[in-house]
Amino acid sequence: MSKNMIKIHIKYISKLWSYLQKLMRSGGEGFLLVGKMMMVMLLVMGVKEGKGQEIKPLKSGELIPDAVWLTPLHLNYLNGEQKTITFSDLKGKLILFDFWATTCPSCIEGIPKMEDYQKQYTDSIVVILVNSKRNKDTPQKIKNTVERYKENYGYTIALPTLYDDTLFTQLFPHNTIPNVAWISPEGRYLANSFSSSVNAELIRDVLQKGTANIPSVNIVRNRDRNTTPPLIDTVGVKMLSVFTGHVKDYLGVYPNLIHNHGNSLYQIGNYSLSFILGQAYAEELKGFNWVDYAFDPKLDKGFKRRLFSDDDVLNNYWYQLYVADTITQKDAVSMLRKDIARYFNVEVIRKNGNIDIYHITTGKGIEKIRSTGKMTMISPFLDHTPIKLQNVKIRSLIIMLAKYFDRPLNVDIKDDLNIDIILPQGFPNLPLEEKINLLRQLGFTITAQTIHREYPYFQKTN
Numbered sequence: 001m002s003k004n005m006i007k008i009h010i011k012y013i014s015k016l017w018s019y020l021q022k023l024m025r026s027g028g029e030g031f032l033l034v035g036k037m038m039m040v041m042l043l044v045m046g047v048k049e050g051k052g053q054e055i056k057p058l059k060s061g062e063l064i065p066d067a068v069w070l071t072p073l074h075l076n077y078l079n080g081e082q083k084t085i086t087f088s089d090l091k092g093k094l095i096l097f098d099f100w101a102t103t104c105p106s107c108i109e110g111i112p113k114m115e116d117y118q119k120q121y122t123d124s125i126v127v128i129l130v131n132s133k134r135n136k137d138t139p140q141k142i143k144n145t146v147e148r149y150k151e152n153y154g155y156t157i158a159l160p161t162l163y164d165d166t167l168f169t170q171l172f173p174h175n176t177i178p179n180v181a182w183i184s185p186e187g188r189y190l191a192n193s194f195s196s197s198v199n200a201e202l203i204r205d206v207l208q209k210g211t212a213n214i215p216s217v218n219i220v221r222n223r224d225r226n227t228t229p230p231l232i233d234t235v236g237v238k239m240l241s242v243f244t245g246h247v248k249d250y251l252g253v254y255p256n257l258i259h260n261h262g263n264s265l266y267q268i269g270n271y272s273l274s275f276i277l278g279q280a281y282a283e284e285l286k287g288f289n290w291v292d293y294a295f296d297p298k299l300d301k302g303f304k305r306r307l308f309s310d311d312d313v314l315n316n317y318w319y320q321l322y323v324a325d326t327i328t329q330k331d332a333v334s335m336l337r338k339d340i341a342r343y344f345n346v347e348v349i350r351k352n353g354n355i356d357i358y359h360i361t362t363g364k365g366i367e368k369i370r371s372t373g374k375m376t377m378i379s380p381f382l383d384h385t386p387i388k389l390q391n392v393k394i395r396s397l398i399i400m401l402a403k404y405f406d407r408p409l410n411v412d413i414k415d416d417l418n419i420d421i422i423l424p425q426g427f428p429n430l431p432l433e434e435k436i437n438l439l440r441q442l443g444f445t446i447t448a449q450t451i452h453r454e455y456p457y458f459q460k461t462n
Helices: 003-024 029-045 064-072 105-120 139-153 167-171 200-209 273-280 302-305 328-342 364-369 393-402 432-441
Strands: 072-076 080-087 094-099 123-133 162-164 177-185 187-194 239-245 251-262 263-270 316-323 346-362 387-393 408-409 418-423 444-460
Touching: 003 444, 080 346, 094 105, 094 200, 105 123, 105 200, 123 167, 162 167, 162 328, 239 328, 263 328, 273 302, 273 316, 273 328, 302 393, 316 328, 328 346, 364 418, 387 393, 393 418, 393 432, 432 444
Parallel strands: 094 123, 123 162, 346 408
Antiparallel strands: 072 080, 072 162, 094 177, 177 187, 239 316, 251 263, 263 316, 346 444, 387 418
């Protein structure tokens, strides 16, 4: 055993010894807990045959080691309360470890959604926040961050947090946050996913089947997105252009054209179809958003859903263009347009003329859904669960609902107040007239009209 490993072992033993002595004096339960802690200490320190060993990261589908279940969990609540349990106390439930840090705003903004799932499935799941030691967060730093959110939004995190974690950070490998580790009720590590991928349908699948099609992400391979190498081999190739679906373990790559030794590489990685079309048809779509889009009735019925599925990583795409020559940005975009037409059978043009639209405004009844000012939260627009929107601007809501209408929308709203609403389970599959009636009950005025204006038109290419 090396001198450094001996020093590490002595450091842990000296810190734990005084506490262990107190437990041993108590007898009974104290002796039992000492035994458990010694097993955990051996696991974490990796003492075996005189050699120091690191904790072995788990792979998807592997069971949590028995010794790990003996780990004491020191749960810290942001109201000052503390509670210590044994990890095995949670066995039999779906366990979600939500890794976060004070320097990650998106981590904190996603916590209300996780709290909502905890309330919905109180007896079936347990959500625990995990603040890793590598974050270098201190209790004071965490307290200051929480107080800032309380002052700005009246929001205090209700879920418990593990501080200075090293064990679970290593067991469930990841190098980006927010990140959630899924452990099935039978104690099997299922996957790590982005917290945005957590939804009620996946939770339900795990509870009913023991597993689910979780969009997993482990060690991200392109933390420096701008230098992401071509994903498809270009050796000996003069020109290559291809669309693929979502590429696992890669962050999104913003459109960039790189010249290297006389070659050109243009990539858009893991972005939505809406975003990619926005890059290819920037001029045609300039000044417009989803509510303005008009669609060729000959287009594939699923195209519109895919276009508006910004929150579904499984509907993301990767585009790669490689040319063994120096090309311009204009050349790259021109090729992107041709590939979109070939792959999706669609192109975008501007039209100017009469068009059928829905005119949407608000009446006095809208006041009943005025927001109480809590943290913004938007649950996924799934077919089989209620859709909860909290502290969301009306215009943002209408843009999100544009995919459910059969014509463009003319939004005439002067006071863009924030609202709180819950759309019922099955809303995406309701007949259009029922959707419109439901929105009218919430305080919206929706009228069919024909007007003359300019608009972007998505038309079928062949």
